Amino acid sequence: MAEFIKIYNENPNQKEIDKVVKILKKGGLVIYPTDTVYGLGCDISNTKALERIAQIKxxxxxxxxxxxxxxxxxxxxxxxxxxxxxxxxxxxxxxxGPYTFILPGNSSLPKIFKKKKTVGIRIPDNNIIRTLVAHLGNPIVSTSIRDDDEILEYTTDPELIYEKWRSKVDVVVNGGYGDNTASTIIDLTEDVPNVIREGKGSLDVL
Incomplete structure (x- = not known):
């Protein structure tokens, strides 16, 4: 059964951050808030955890x-x-901000991603997830948690997320209500930026 840990975006509590980081370092799966929808992730360097996420998805x-x-x-x-x-x-x-940028990957990618020529990079405007990544010392591999409901693509209430996911993951971070619009995805691997999906982020940045 997953832990349900409340962390405030304005001022993430170090004790709670340490608890989640410890779980990530042991290969745990974490659901956390971003500046868009709630995400599911793990430490990029943990192959077993990555395989668990792929299986869930x-x-x-x-x-x-x-x-x-x-x-x-x-x-x-x-x-x-x-x-x-x-x-x-x-x-x-x-x-x-609420963007995923596709960039050319290099040879330092973890073994499991070696065949990939590109990587999607996110730096959300959310203190909770950025603090977790900073203390973990590695990027967190991330995927959004979609809903089975055709009308409601993303669950925004962390308590409902916990109810649904508590048997599949190790911790759900309650960072308040999430958004229900995913990030804007922009491919920057060619000479001209290519918008793959228009989401929450404005295209004025291009």
Whole structure:
């Protein structure tokens, strides 16, 4: 049964952050708030945890479209090939914010992602998840938790999320009500930015 831990976005409590980080380091799965919808994730370096997420989502790990949540742009070069000035300016304008940027991956990607040529990078405008990533010391591999309801794609109430997911994950972070609009996905691997999905983020950043 998952733990249900309340953390406030304005001022994340260090004791609660440490508790969640400990679970992540042991290979636990965590549901957490972002600046868009609630996400499901694990430590990028934990293969078993990644396989658990792929199984929950019903996808093969090498086909999975997971994004990586970073706490700042300073760690991009760990997983992304060198990017040009124009691309960096877009990232700087947009992040932290409700965007997923597709960028060319480099050879330092974890073994499980080695076949991937690109990576989706997220730096949400949410103190809870960015603090978790900063204290974990690794990006969190992330996927949004969709609802089975055709009308309501994303559950926004953390208590309802906990009820539904408590037997599948190790901790649900209650960071207040989430949004029900997913991030805007923009591919920056070509010369011209390509909008894959228009979501919460405005296209004015391009």
């Amino acid at each position: 019903g996808v093969k790990i090498d086909k999975a479209k997971f994004s990586f949540i970073c706490d700042s742009l300073s760690h991009l070069s760990d997983y992304v090939k060198q990017i040009d000035t124009a691309t960096f300016k877009i990232l700087k304008r947009a992040l932290p």
